Amino acid sequence: MRIGLLLIFIFYLQDASSQQAEIDSIQNLLKGQISDSLKAHYLNELSYYHSTCDAVQGLKFAEEALDVAKAIKNKPQIATAFKRKSQNFTVLGLNEEAIKMYTTAINIFKESRDSTQWARTLYSQGLVYYNQSEYTKSTKNYRLAFQLFKGSKDTLLMGKMLNSISINLMYEANYSAALQNYLKAIKLYESIGATKSIEYAQIISNLGLLYARLKDYKKSLDYHEQALASFRRLGHKQLEADALSNLANTLDYLGKPLKALKLYQESYDLQEEVGNKLGKANALTNIGVVLIPLGKNLEAIKNLSSASSVYEELGNKANLSIAQENMGEAYLNLYEEKNAKNFLQNAKEQFNKALLNSQEAATINTEERILGHLSKIHAQLNDYQAAYEAKAKSSQLKDSITSTGSEAEIARLEAQHEYEKKETALETTHAKQEAIAQAEIYKQKYIKNTVIIGGSGLLAAGILTLFLLKRKRDAVARQERAEFDTKVCDTELKALRAQMNPHFIFNALNSINHFIDKNDKEQAGDYLTKFADLMRKTLVNSEKKEVLLEDDLELLRLYLEIETKRLNNKFTSSIEVDPGIDIHRTLIPPCILQPFVENSIWHGISQMKGKGHIKIEVKERDKMLVCSVEDNGQGRANTINTLRKESEVKGINITQNRVNIINQVKNSKGNVNFIDKPQGVRVEVSLPLEIAF
Template sequence: MKRHWLISFSVLCIVLLFPQRTIAQAMPVPKAEKSKQVKISKAAEDLSVSLDENDESKIAVNYEKLANEFLNNGDNAKAEEYFKRALNSYTKLKRTEDKTRVTRSLAKVQENQKNFNSAIKNYEVAGSLSKDVAEEKINLNDANRLKNQSNPASQTNYVDSNIELLKKEKKSQEVTEAYVQKAQNSLDLKDKSVAIESYKNALAYAKDKPESVIKIKNEIANVYASDNQFEKAIGINEKLLAEAVTKQDFNTQIKQLQSLATLYFKKEEPKKALVSLKEAYDLASKKGNSAEAKNTLSALAKYYKSNGNEKESMALYEQFFQNFDELIQSDTTLINAKTFQVTEGKIRQLEKEKSLKDELITKKNTFNYFLLGSILLLLLLFAFIVKALYAIKTKNKEIALQSLRREMNPHFIFNSLNSVNQFISENKELEANKYLTSYSNLMRNMMENSNKDFISLDKEVEQLKKYLDLEHLRFQDKFDFEITVDETLDAERVFVPNMIIQPHLENAIWHGLRYLDKKGFLKLQFRFIDGKVVVVIDDNGIGLTKSQELKTTNQKVHESRGLNNTNERIGLLNELYKKNIAFEIKEKALPESGTIVQIVFPLIDKI
């Protein structure tokens, strides 16, 4: 029979450790317990929604929220799991402040599980991430506290430092934890009076945390019990029991009854201990707390066995088995565990889906970046080609402009050599020598500037004066000339187009003034009007109409080519330099005769 009951008890323990799947109508749940269950379920549901939405920011917040709910429920392993996930999300989001907070929380749950190496590492990481000096010091104090576990006195120094810092930071919950740590260090140092004082200080900062208050008071009771001050310890437990009865906090009632039983056994008052245990067992069975019912039954069975009272032990087992199905069906913790298991399964599935989505997004982004990079390279290549073509086009225009400018030189050289030949044929050697000297000076200047599109006004005036001096030397009985420059123009700084004016002076002399029966006059003026340079070539020759009538076919072709050359050069200069140079030639109205050429361009002081 004894063996039968021992086997039955073993089966009972296995059943309780591995609950059945049976879920039935649950009995009313205490408010405090219900609140915990609701908070965990709500946090899990919020996490599911954020995972479904693939909102990384909300996912991180909800991971942390769920981890904190597990921590409040005393499940450090689950809390660590979800703190790690929150940390990964905050790392992705590059939110340093959140990373610092979660890393510290992770270190705390690892410390609670005695995983000190990981806790030290995370305290140090939290310290290195902290932007606040005080926060950095707090984390490093905790890391050093754990490194000095073999030296409780040194640990106390770090705890005291943290208490002061946390008070300044007004972090009441962490001040509570620090005072609890100080109490535990004091117990390691065998200083129970300081331990009790530290626990009482912790109570002052845990007023708004009823669960923390109960836990701390139980620790104080344990200290009194270890010092054989049983009445004080019992008084604390009885007061906590009375408060739990008032609040209908059945779980706290069960635990306080168990604690009272332990104290009565130590005080060697087994009858009172048995009364407390039976009351705890009845309450646990009635309220569907199978785990505490098992624990209380084990304590009772142990006592009866040690006292040889097999009959009472068997009666308890029989009663337990009779109520077993009802107990399991009414145990809301099993229902809640199963409900959370389903929710957690959904969370895992959503995490896998999120991982696949993130992978797809990463691949898509990689492809998009590759595509954008390819398009950018093509655009750069296109821009390079356009730039190269533009450079080639510009160079061609420059070559064309230079070619057109040089095209004017052969005609001028031909005319000049004819003039020398005429002087020689007329035995005017002095005039011929003088002409050749002036001509050589002019040609040297023209050659020096032959590769320039613009030259300074003073050089242009000098060059044009030398040219007019040459022509006047040959046709001195045909015309006089005058060159005037506006006083507001700085001849050394203002630039003018090279070899644009000279062909018009040549036309005025050769096709207008030289056919006059009297001596004509040629005026070259450089004016500054409305911010623009206006060049005016004014002659009182025979005019355009009569000049056309007197020209040979060859002269007409040459003049036409000369005008086209000038127009082409002005067009190229406008394209290359965007100077908007304008050119106009018109005949004077009767009774006057002659031609006026006007060239207008903006004030150019830099090329």
């Protein structure tokens, strides 16, 4: 697995090259006989130029400017002094202070109706919010600034605001909105003929990043290449270096690690040329990350360790932990390769360092991964206690990230689907691609198996390995594509189940409450432990895409038992399975009938007079597994029972979606049928018959 590739979002440039000359000439001007307002202005300028080289000194100049400007009550200079203070605070990493000072400056500019300065300061504050990961606040600032720039018809800065808004949106995983804003910005630049500007190229570059996030690497490649060409033409070395690195990243995802390696190297050279330490370290880290899967572990370690010392110097703990984590992984590979204990110790040492740094940087994703590695290493070193603790901590962290992580993932998938919809005839080509990829994977595995099982033909195996390596590289992209598509479906299934489970849980909890109200303590206790049993089994089953029919029926039986108890034996139930169906071998998607059984109980049986009956049947018909739920309760035909109508529609929709996905994956013709009976309802779900063994 690829971890921790460092992406560079392109936002704003800081050109610090000619500042010393400026500083000298301003200091000369200050020596002369000048008015206080000019003095304040020059001091503010000095503060600005110092912010890029000596922020502590810059802060002092801003204080001085503030004193002078306050004495003569020069509002614009007072506000500027506050702004300069913020800039220097930002450089010093004192973000909270910077935000406060910016707010003061913003208020003064706003009062004096200096809309240009007001907007620019809003933008600067927005950047600090962004650094603090407060994207909502940041976006609010940018949007207001956008309106102000619109008022003054400053198209270039309007575009820049849209770019910044999009970056925030990408961090919030709102990809479709980010795309919209980028496209809007592009239109703006095109309208004023600024397609050769740096800003335009930046947007193109960021679009490349967006498509990489959406895993559309072909598009990503196009945009990155276009951006790279622009930066080269404009002669901007720093941006060229960043673009090279982004391009390399996409190439790596496309299964072209060697090309990626070359570009990272070029990026490194350029970073060196412009003297960007962090950029150099990032390039080294990326080189290391690419080298590991190529089996060049020692070389990777060399690069990562040089990167680490730079991060240490810069105090960049987040990137440091990623570099160390990768080093740990490289050592682990070496250990597996050479089976030398000292590599295991080295790996442990790196992971431990990485752990501390990731904790200090509060990057829980990294921390969780590292703990997982550590747990395995501890176990291999027979330190069971440490292994247990690391594992427990890691799963605890995992729980806390999966909820947010899966949201981002689902958002990403949703966005991805929106684009895919536009591409016509996609489904057929996609199915074809998948089949080709599957065939390729299968073929390779097959060859590999023969090698493993066939044993010891040394020379032949050597040649075959070379052949396989080449084939493997070729198939990586296709394999990734195939695996990704499967993942789309998996995630969707999970999302659907997530929709269903809360519904299920709260209904059951409601039942328990109902029971506590009406019955004695002992019965309630029994009921509760049954419910716990049901939940436990549901949790286990819902992890799986398919379960054995016997297990799913067992779950339904438990559910029915609990509900029968709740309704004081108001209904009876039966489960009938065709003798031709082997419940120990037949597979079924978990809880597929559950929503309908729930509807039968809640809307059919509980509304009727007298005793009800629920009949569940499982039959085989034309190589399809037909599962049905039938009740003799209050049906949908009765207009009074609108609740049942709504509820059935919901259940049908969820189930129909699940069946559709299964149809897509298995190329089958399953469906959901609904039959209104004179009394009660019958629902039939037909699925492709799947046998486990």
